[in-house]
Amino acid sequence: MKSPNAATETFPVSAKVAQMKMSSTLKAGQTAAALREQGCDVIDLTLGEPDFPTPEFIKEYAWEGMQRGLTKYTPTAGLKSFQEAVAAFYAEEFGAHFSPKEIIATDGGKQALFNACCTLLNAGDEVLIPKPYWVTFPEIVKFCGATSVFIETETSDFILTAEQVRDSISDKTKLLIINSPNNPTGRVIAKNELIKIIEVCAERNIYVLTDECYLFFAYPPAEVFTSAALPEDLRKFVCVAGSFSKTYAMTGWRIGYTIANEEWTRQMTKLQSHSTSHPTSFVQYACARAMDNHAASKAAVNLMLAEYKRRKDWLIPALQSIEGFKCQMPEGAFYAFVDVREHLGEQFKTSADVAELLLNEAHTVVTDGEGFGADGFLRISYATSLENLQTAVERIREVFAATAGQIA
């Protein structure tokens, strides 16, 4: 008799997908959800999404869009009103000037990144990726048949420098992928350094993909800088991947965008015309209206930012006070990036073992650093209530108090 899994066992998966790894951040979240379903009182600190609802006024705009009949196909690159709203918003917020024709509405930041890489990379190309990196970057690069070349950044406090980029370039380098504010480290590259990095690339005709999905989540005095505000001679080498997932707490709506030169945009539009066509029509409308309503959308972002700040200001000192936990104050995004290498040895060989200990003994799910190219680290999301964070820290502290002395 055939085993029930015969179909999957024999499925002739393509070489491209066979070599891909399942997203480790999504996997960790699924573990938490499965345990909760079994009735386990589990605290999920893996969340890569805001725990806030989408602001009411944005939901109302979506409804308004549906009522206006925006329930049909839109142009592949998005509604004109969406493209114009992004351009006007960036001009007002950042003094960045580009044409609405340089914008594509995408199904989230992920599609923006996929579009950018798939239209640029060929087999044999090298892509520079600072380490630690967001889990999806190397997987997209692999999918394109290109090779990731990782840049170690621990010596510069996990902040990429122009010098590191210069030292990593080879004659095969085609692209650099930057993510600031950074997931998982929470670090922010300062404007001057970012410009220097892009200058180093532009001088050698190397393109730069800047994942700016946490652009609105930097804690002062850290200041973010969007590459969309670069002068034209540099901006022509850059594709900005933006997303509304974190900005307006819209993860499930699946909407993002790219800002890139007209030719790159034309090629990405061609690609998208054969994949998803475009993001949902009335969702584009809702985002366009939200950006037009600058005051309301800014107020919504600032409320979230203030709450993330309140949590991080409590969480980081609390984590630092746990034996063998080291972490810096994040400058942006909503993750604590914890160095647990002091705990590694005979008993716990990797940070995945530490994460498993926390799962089994503290019923607290965290993401281990391996998927980010950072074994020895844990990523702890504070996109959850302060109460949850306080309970989790207490549980973690107890586990390490109980294992003290047993740790190699």
Ligand SMILES: Cc1ncc(COP(=O)(O)O)c(C=O)c1O
């Ligand atoms: C660094 C980074 N880039 C892109 C994304 C993708 O976001 P989206 O939901 O817009 O696809 C995420 C989501 O967690 C992220 O952390």
